[in-house]
Each structure stands twice: as structure tokens, then as C-alpha cells.
Amino acid sequence: MADPNSIQYFEPISILIVEDNEIDHKVLEAMLSEAPPLISRLKTVSSLASAIKSLSSDQFDVVVLDLNLPDSRGQDTLKQLNKMYPDVAIVVNTGAYEDELGVKTLGFGAQDFLVKGKYSTYILNKTLRYAIERKRLEIELKQAYHKLKETQAELIQVEKMKVVGSLASGIAHEVKNPLAIILFGITYLSEQIKPKNKEVQLVFENIKEAIDRANNIISDLLNFSKINHLNKRKEDLNEVIEKSIMLVKHEAERSNVHINKNLDPNLPEVEIDRNRIEQVFINLFLNAIQAMPRGGTIKLKTYSHQIQKNTGEMSWIHDNGFKVGQRIVIACIEDQGCGIATEKINKVFDPFFTTRPTEGGVGLGLSVSKNIIDIHEGHIAIENQRKGGVRVSLAFKT
Ligand SMILES: Nc1ncnc2c1ncn2[C@@H]1O[C@H](COP(=O)(O)OP(=O)(O)O)[C@@H](O)[C@H]1O
Ligand SMILES: [Mg+2]
Incomplete structure (x- = not known):
């Protein structure tokens, strides 16, 4: 029969013993040193503070933890260590007659427990290795769960878009024709009547404006369901932006909004469907x-950027499949407006999310824009600025 003390494991493990009782840690060290090839590193410390210090400078596979230390006692010791180092396996080393406490520690993040004086070298080795394996599986499970949640959210969004898309195009077509008839009728009537009375003129104007607004909403809806067809060409993004500015100039002037441009003249070309990006x-x-x-100022900036390795700034670039070394073109729009409430900022890309229903908001602008940017394999991010107002950042592949 094989000697139970010499179980053949393949990977040597690193162990941190956190134990203030000298006899207890001597016992542990002695038992562990019976199987030296199985251990790559063994370190003993006697307080929570020094355990934290060791874990922050070195990597350990497993911590054998006494809960009652000079600087921390009971479950708190475990909770604190588990919170700070969630990826390290922890085996609690409890005193004799503390089996019940040992079981409880499993609920606070320990992978297993040992009862002092009641284990052999074999049990000790097995417990440590099982704990490491359990931790590894726990991490894998967490990652899989996280991925699943993300995928689920994406699927829901895609489904929502599909439904909205088909509903929208159906309704839009039905409404577009009657609107055209109304517009034709009103134009015809006003030409026939040629009203001199200012009030009557105003009524005609108001009707035409209302039709215009309805038409715009319908165009949005139609675009929403059609954006999968792109007509991409190499374009100068600055030109596309200038054209969009022309188209909103009137609105900007009316609200006393000034657009402050800082466009990089050496911007590399981007491959885009210019009509779609103009719409964005x-x-x-x-x-x-x-x-x-x-009134106020919109600050508009374009520049190109070669992606460096993850430096933390513009973290969204790295989350979005852009690769290190790739050159991207970025456009940044900053306003001095009211900003977006924190609890709403995650919803602004949802179709039909609007905080301006009474002012004619339909809540399609940003969801359409995001769709357009997504099918260009670009990125759009919206955030509140520290100094107030919103910043929208767009990134395009070159
Ligand atoms: N620059 C901004 N400043 C403040 N809030 C914004 C800004 N851009 C978008 N939002 C918020 O996002 C919501 C959704 O925007 P959008 O999809 O364009 O729909 P809509 O403009 O029709 O409301 C807006 O109702 C508003 O609450
Ligand atoms: Mg809008």
C-alpha cells in the first residue's frame, strides 16, 4: 500500500502561515517540512498586519490562518483578509474543541479548516491542496457567472433592439404617408388663402413645425431599423463633423450655444458611412x-491616439477590443449642461429612455447613435464631467 504521507502531487505550492503561538507554528512547519518537494515557499508571520504585508509583496497559494492574533481576533481576521485578497485560498487553523467555529468560517470565505492537534501530515497536505483547488474553481465559477450575466444583458439588448426595430419600421411607414398628405394639404391651403392675418400665419407655421417634428421622429425610427446597411468609405472625420455642425447651427444659435472647435488637421482617415456618422x-x-x-459652450475636440498598454486612462478603449499599437481617432464633445443623474447614466443608451418627454424627447438619439457606432466597430462612452456637464467620447478605427 502506498505511504499516505507521500501523496504525489504535481505542483509545488507556496504557503503563508499566520500564527502567533510559537508552538503551533513550529508544529505546522515541522509537519510541512516532512514533504519538502511539494512546497515551493513557506513563510510564517505572527500578526494580521504582517500577513497583509507579505501578501501584498509576494504571491501565496494558500494561507493557514489562526483567527486570534495580537492585532485582530475572531471572524474579523478572516473577513478582512478575504476581502483584501479574494483570490487566495484560506485554511483556518482553529483551536481544539472549536469544530463548530471551523464550520462557520466556511461561510466567511475560508475554503477549509483544521483543528489544532487533530491532523496528520497527510490530512494537512490534502486540506491545503483541496483548499487551493476549491479556490481556483470558485474563481472560475465567478468569472463564468460574470460572463454569463454580461452575455445575458447583451442578448436582452439585442432582442429589444430587434423588436423595437421591426415595430418601429411598421409604424413609421404607416404614419409617414398621412403626414405627407397633411403637409401637402397645409402648404396648398396656405398658398390658396395667402393669409394676411398674423395669427392665421402663425397657426400655419405651427402646424408645419409640428409635422416637421413628427417627420424627424419617424426618420429616427426608420433609421433605427435600417442601420445594418452601411455605405463605408475612407473619410476625413473633421469634414463630417463640420457638416453636422452646419446642420445644427440654427438650433445652436437659437439657444445661444457656441461651438468651440479644436480639430486636429492631421487626423488619419477613418472608414465610415458618412451619413450615419453625421447623424450621430x-x-x-x-x-x-x-x-x-x-446657452453655453460646446467644446469639441478631435485627435488621433496610438493605443499604449493599459495605463488606466481611457480604460474604455481597452475594454472594447481595441488593440495595443492600434491607431484610433477620437472625437470628444463636452457641454456645460445639467449632466445626467448617476442612477440614469446607465440607461441613456436604452431605446426610448428620455428625461425630456414633455419637450419632445423620444429617447432614440443615443440608442441609434450607439447602434451606428457599434456596427462601425467603434466605441461611444458618455460620462459626467467633474466640473459639470457631460462628455461624450467616440473612438473610430483607422
Ligand atoms: N448632453 C447631455 N446632457 C444631459 N443629459 C443628456 C445629454 N445627452 C443625453 N442626455 C440624457 O439622455 C437621455 C436620452 O438621450 P437621447 O437618446 O438623445 O433621447 P432624447 O434626446 O430624445 O431624450 C436624454 O433624455 C437626457 O436625459
Ligand atoms: Mg437626443
């Missing part, structure tokens, strides 16, 4: 203008 910029400019009803 128009949506973004209109949102910024609408956020500043009493």
Missing part, C-alpha cells in the same frame, strides 16, 4: 444644446 454627431450636438437651454 447631430444627435450628440442636439443633446448638448438641449442640456443648455440658457
